[in-house]
Amino acid sequence: MxxxxxxxxxxxxxxxxxxxxxxxxxxDDPVDAGPVQQTPLGPITAMDKDLLVKVRLAGLWEMPMGEEAQTRAASQRVKEVGAQLASDHAFLDQRVLRLADQMGVELPDEPNADQQSWMAEMRSATGAAFDDSFANRLRAAHGSIFPVIAQVRAMTRNEAIRQFAQVGNNIVLKHMTLLESTNLVTAEVGLAKPVAAGAAPDAASANPVRAAQVVPTGGPxxxxxxxxxxxxxxxxxxxxxxxxxxxxxx
Structure with a gap:
């Protein structure tokens, strides 16, 4: 040549x-899961502990709102979905409390500020207004935690956490499907990034189709x-x- x-x-x-x-x-850079802590059930990271906290927080507001849907909702479907969410989160709450106790992880005893704002919004409404708030706020919250659970499921080195994440992943996916079955979920709120009650989603969150077209700078x-x-x-x-x-x- x-x-x-x-x-x-x-x-x-x-x-x-x-x-x-x-x-x-x-x-392909690895995600930093945080420092490792040894527990009686094996090593856990900050990411593992964060999952336990987030699941506990979810139960603290979704259980009572699912129960209140039985008297506040106008739609029979919303009442059915609320009852199922309350039951599933009661099950998850028992498991997360037990795991956290065995691993020495401190959990919150009340919902965070955003969750309290959503509860106040729903409690100020009845009938169709409650149905709309319930379906959209809960769908947005579930959509936010879904990728968190999936990441922990993929990365954790703790078998107990992995099994818990697997159960949580299945339940959250089930709940998103149930909430969407009400036919009340909108792209502007229910499919957007969760925001405090009364606040407007940002431009990217309000348009999930357009937001999905934005490619992270780390990939082609x-x-x-x-x-x-x-x-x-x-x-x-x-x-x-x-x-x-x-x-x-x-």
Whole structure:
């Protein structure tokens, strides 16, 4: 191979690698789960403990609101969904309290400020207004914790936490489906990032379809992929022409 042809090959490979690596250099970087703490049930991280806290907090407001749906809701479906959510969270609450006690993890005894604001909003309403608030606030909250549970399930090294996360993952997915079955969940509130009652979701949260199109800076976007494909095709054709033996049939 001549020096000219060698240079062409090196240049093409360099160009493809430069494009291909753009935006993906950190895609496989591990997520820091926090310092490890030894417990009678094995090691746990800050991420593991955060899951226990979040599940406890969810139960502290979803159980009472599910029960209150029996008297405040207008829709029979909302009443049924509320009863199921209250029952499932009572089950989860028993498990999280037991796990936290065995692992020495401190849990909250009351809902956080945002959750208290949602409870106040629902308690100020009855009938259709309650139904709408219940379905959307709870769907947003479940959508927020769902990826947290999945990440812990994938990363934890503690078998007890993994089993708990698996159960929690199944229940949260079930609850999102139940809440959506009320036909009251809207993109602007129920599918958006949870916000305090009375506050408006930000622009990205209010438009989940558009937000889903935003690609994190750590990974490649569609334009990069298309550009790589186009350049790759052009370089391949060019190399075939350069490296084609003289006298070959055109």
């Amino acid at each position: 001549s020096a000219k042809r060698s240079a062409a090959v090196v240049l093409a490979v360099h160009l493809l690698l430069s494009l291909g690596l753009t935006g993906v250099a950190h895609a 976007n569609m334009m990069t992929v298309l550009l790589i494909c186009a350049v790759g095709a052009a370089v391949t054709i060019g190399l075939l022409r350069v490296l084609r033996p003289k006298g070959s049939v055109k």
